[in-house]
Amino acid sequence: MTALPANIDDTLARLLQHDYVAERTLATTVFLALKLQRPLFLEGEPGTGKTEIAKTLAAMLGRPLIRLQCYEGLDLAGAAYEWNYPRQMMEIRLAEAGGADREQLGRDLFSDRFLIRRALLQAIAPDQPQPPVLLIDELDRADEPFEAFLLEVLSDFQITIPELGTVKAPAPPIVVLTSNRTREIHDAVKRRCLYHWVGFPDAQREARILAQRVPGAPERLSAEIVAFIQGLREIELYKLPGVAETIEWTRALMTLDAVALDPQTVSQTLGVLLKYQDDIAKVQGGEVARLLQQVRDAAAAPG
Ligand SMILES: Nc1ncnc2c1ncn2[C@@H]1O[C@H](COP(=O)(O)OP(=O)(O)O)[C@@H](O)[C@H]1O
Numbered sequence: 150m151t152a153l154p155a156n157i158d159d160t161l162a163r164l165l166q167h168d169y170v171a172e173r174t175l176a177t178t179v180f181l182a183l184k185l186q187r188p189l190f191l192e193g194e195p196g197t198g199k200t201e202i203a204k205t206l207a208a209m210l211g212r213p214l215i216r217l218q219c220y221e222g223l224d225l226a227g228a229a230y231e232w233n234y235p236r237q238m239m240e241i242r243l244a245e246a247g248g249a250d251r252e253q254l255g256r257d258l259f260s261d262r263f264l265i266r267r268a269l270l271q272a273i274a275p276d277q278p279q280p281p282v283l284l285i286d287e288l289d290r291a292d293e294p295f296e297a298f299l300l301e302v303l304s305d306f307q308i309t310i311p312e313l314g315t316v317k318a319p320a321p322p323i324v325v326l327t328s329n330r331t332r333e334i335h336d337a338v339k340r341r342c343l344y345h346w347v348g349f350p351d352a353q354r355e356a357r358i359l360a361q362r363v364p365g366a367p368e369r370l371s372a373e374i375v376a377f378i379q380g381l382r383e384i385e386l387y388k389l390p391g392v393a394e395t396i397e398w399t400r401a402l403m404t405l406d407a408v409a410l411d412p413q414t415v416s417q418t419l420g421v422l423l424k425y426q427d428d429i430a431k432v433q434g435g436e437v438a439r440l441l442q443q444v445r446d447a448a449a450a451p452g
C-alpha cells in the first residue's frame with residue numbers, strides 16, 4: 150500500500166512524477182483532503198485538469214479508480230444500485246416450475262445475487278483491500294435532487310438498501326467531485342468538501358505542463374504555442390481553450406511538421422483550439438496576426 154504524501158512539497162513532487170503539474174494551492178488542498186479524509190471539490194473551466202487529478206491520485210496512491218460520470222436524470226439506480234429485474238423474473242419462473250416455497254423465494258430474490266452495484270456502492274464496498282478513489286465527475290450535469298442523496302453518502306459513507314440492510318465503508322474512499330459550473334452546486338454539498346477553483350494556468354505552468362505531456366515538442370514551437378494561447382484567453386470568446394486544447398494543438402502542429410507558428414498554419418488549425426464557429430470567425434485573420442505579433446514581440450524582448 151502506497152503511503153499518503155508527507156507534506157505539501159511531497160504532494161507536488163508525487164503529482165509531478167505522474168505528469169501532473171499542480172499549483173501550490175491545489176497541492177495544499179489535495180494534501181489536506183487526503184489527511185483529513187474530506188472530499189475534494191474541484192470547480193473550473195473545462196480542460197483544466199479536474200478529472201485528471203482524480204486519475205493521477207489513483208495512480209499515485211496505487212488505488213483503484215471508480216468513476217461516476219454524472220448526467221441529467223442520474224438517479225439512485227444509475228449511481229448506487231438496482232435490482233436485476235430480468236434475473237429476478239427468471240428466478241420466479243424457474244421457482245414456479247419447480248414448486249418452490251414462496252417465502253424462501255421472496256428472501257432469495259432480494260439477496261446479493263440479484264443486486265447490481267453501481268459506482269457509489271462499489272466505492273464503499275466493505276470487501277476491498279483498500280479504499281478506492283471515487284471520482285464523481287461533472288456533478289453540475291446531474292439534477293439537484295441527486296445532490297441530496299449524494300449528501301447522505303458523503304456524510305456517512307454508507308448506503309441503506311431497504312431489502313438488504315446498510316452497507317458501510319470500513320474506511321472512507323478518497324472522493325473527488327468536479328463541476329464545470331454550468332450551474333451552482335448546493336452549499337450543503339460544498340460544505341462537506343474542501344474546495345479549489347481550477348483556473349487556467351499561467352504561461353510558466355502551461356509551459357511545464359506541455360513539456361511534461363508532449364516531451365518531444367520543439368522548444369520554440371512550444372514557447373510560441375503557450376504565448377499564443379495565453380493571448381487568446383484574453384479575447385472575449387464563447388469558449389476559451391483549456392490545457393487539453395493546448396496539448397492537442399501541439400500534437401497537431403507537430404504532425405504537420407511545424408517548428409514555429411505562422412499565420413497560415415494557425416488559421417488552418419484553429420478548429421483544434423476553438424469549437425464554435427463564431428469564436429473561429431472572430432479570431433480568424435486580424436486577431437491571429439495581432440496575437441502572432443505579440444508572440445514575436447515577447448520572444449524578442451530582453452529577459
Ligand atoms: N495541471 C496539469 N498537469 C498536467 N496535465 C494537465 C494539467 N491540467 C490539464 N492537463 C491535461 O489536460 C487534459 C484535460 O484535463 P481534464 O482533467 O480532462 O480537464 P477537466 O478539467 O475538463 O476535467 C488532461 O488529460 C491532461 O493531459
Ligand SMILES: [Mg+2]
Pocket residue numbers: 196199200201286327
Ligand atoms: Mg473533466
